[in-house]
Amino acid sequence: MTSNIDAVNSILIVDDDPQICRLLSAILEECGYLCVTAENVPSARKALRQVAIDLVLTDRDMPGESGIDLIGFIKDQHPNTGVVMVTVIDDPRQAREVLALGIYGYITKPFTHNQVLITVENSLRHRRLDLYNQYNTVILAQEVAKQTETLNEQLRFLQTLIDAIPASVYYKDAHGRYMGCNLAFEEFVGQPRQTIIGKTAADLYALRLAEVLHENDQHLLQTGGTQRYETAIVLPDGSPQFGILHNATFTDSSGRIAGLVGVRLDITELKTTEQSLRLSEEKLRFIMNNLHVGAVMINPHRELIQINRQMRRWFPDILEESGQWFEAEFVRKRWLLDEDSPIQEMFNTGRAKEATVPLKTAEGERIFKVMFSPIYDESEKMTHAALGLFEDVTDTLLAERELRQAQKLEAIGQLAAGIAHEINTPIQYVGDNIRFIDEAFRELASLYATLKDWLPTLEQEGQASTFVQEIEKISARSDLDFLLEEMPGTVAQTLEGVNRVATIVRAMREFSHPGFEEKVLTDINRALESTITVSRNEWKYVADMETGLAEDLPLLLCLPGELNQVFLNILVNAAHAIAEATENGKKGKGLIRVETGSSSDWIEIRISDTGGGILESIQDRIFDPFFTTKKVGKGTGQGLAIARNVVVDKHQGRLQFTTEAGKGTTFIVRLPLL
DSSP states (O other): OOOOOOSSSEEEEEOSOHHHHHHHHHHHHHTTOEEEEESSHHHHHHHHHHSOOSEEEEOSOOSSSOHHHHHHHHHHHOTTSEEEEEESOOOHHHHHHHHTTTOSEEEESSOOHHHHHHHHHHHHHHHHHHHHHHHHHHHHHHHHHHHHHHHHHHHHHHHHHHHHOSSEEEEEETTSOEEEEOHHHHHHHTSOHHHHTTOOHHHHSOHHHHHHHHHHHHHHHHHOSEEEEEEEEEOTTSOEEEEEEEEEEEEOTTSOEEEEEEEEEEOHHHHHHHHHHHHHHHHHHHHHHTOSSEEEEEOTTOOEEEEOHHHHHHOTTOOTTOSHHHHHHHGGGTSSSSTTSHHHHHHHHOOOEEEEEEEEETTEEEEEEEEEEEEEOTTSOEEEEEEEEEEEOHHHHHHHHHHHHHHHHHHHHHHHHHHHHHHHHHHHHHHHHHHHHHHHHHHHHHHHHHHHHHHHHHHHTTOSHHHHHHHHHHHHHHTHHHHHHHHHHHHHHHHHHHHHHHHHHHHHHHHHOOOOSSOEEEOHHHHHHHHHHHTHHHHTTTEEEEEEOOTTOOOEEEOHHHHHHHHHHHHHHHHHHHHHHTTTTTTOOEEEEEEEEEOSSEEEEEEEEOSOOOOGGGTTTTTSTTOOSSOTTTOOSOHHHHHHIIIIIITOOEEEEEEETTTEEEEEEEEEOO
């Protein structure tokens, strides 16, 4: 075996024929190759362990191990060493089998000089190319490993980044299979990332939700761009969970859509809060709409933010988000629009402001108590809104006015009772004196008549001529004949006037101060007569009064003062109805008729008028408190309500009416006999 192996290209020749080894060595060394020989495979393995061999020329068939075994050893232990087979076999099929082992060349014995050199040179060139490729492959592998590590670091950073996002993040391929996700999505799905990757929505969600997700994914993957929609799922505990999905497609290097990336925002808490706010708003709206006061919310620009149902009833033309209504209703009152107005002052100072203003409603002009208060947030900071409350105080003011009037009337009634008492005494002795004068005059007239009868007799007899002459002079001077003729009528008229005053005084006393707080037996006819007398000033100019009072009417256990008020209210209403129908008597007087009657159980009072009747549209409302068809200040709507209360509630009676348009109305009061 040659030991000089310092040449760049070292070749190991393995053949059991020494002559072949020498011949090949001579040919190769002549060209500058360093050759090492071995007579069998074990020797060749030893040489390979000792020397760096570039190329091995080996026989195929040798004693013991063959060249095929050596090739296997070289491929396993010295993969950078090239192999050329030198053999006497020239069968193409066997040659292909040997070449399939990965050797560089095949030399057939007997060989030529040039054949050996060409094969060896080509094999070494092939080896150099393989080594260069291996080197480049190693460099490339190192670069790839470096880039891969960089990419892995970036992926780890990106994964850490998306894992830090509290919203669920995921990305899918063009077939809808999950390629990755973040921790929030793992928690949402309830599976680790390793099991999620490669699955579809059908593997993770219920059928209905999976179908929705798949349909939306396919639409987005076909059209590209972005997508946003809302989903809802039911958790195992039965509670709903809501989410908003934001999806967008991404493309590959060729520009084709390669998949989609998505973010799921959990809006369950937002939905719950929204639902709570909606319920609170609905409750607030329900409360506002069922208030008997009007409620509005306005901003500093006088724009309406919200109004309730009562405000729409009063003001059907009112518009939300508009200042027109305020402009129309308040500008003339200078209550809202001035820079120093209460509304502006409220927004500036944060203090509530109120006022009483007349406003035009669908039912006509009404008086409202208006209060505006600023709205504060949870931190007690004033918001840019204010709440306005509108309370219709028209009826209250009228009731207060009526109460004050009633109090005045009560005082007047008490005063009238006192005056009646005071007047009654002088009227009584005036009447007594006039009656005394009447009686004395009658006696004097009788005396005078007797004297006149005796005068002719006395004259004939010539007796007392002087006395007779004096009597005649007095009679002529005093015109006693005229006095005797006129005095009885004058005295009668004076007594009639005194009796009339006494009757009015008695009626006033009985009506204004009956003096009974508990039910007492009462003559209803007399009560009606007193009421007719007291109310005479209301009806005497527009109506005549007729009465048909039953003479056998029994006494009634009642509250006479309360019933007097009932009769008075009905009589005054009758007078007003006739006055309206006759234009205050210009078309002639009407008629009021008062009748009484009784049965075994009831006393019935009928008060009829020839007014215009009661409209059918309001017949079911005339007994309602504060309902009136009269102008403001003319009536309060309390009269018939009080009458119904007295008759029905206090006396367990009945108060009814019959009416005919254009002909009049009859009120029927039925009071039970106990």
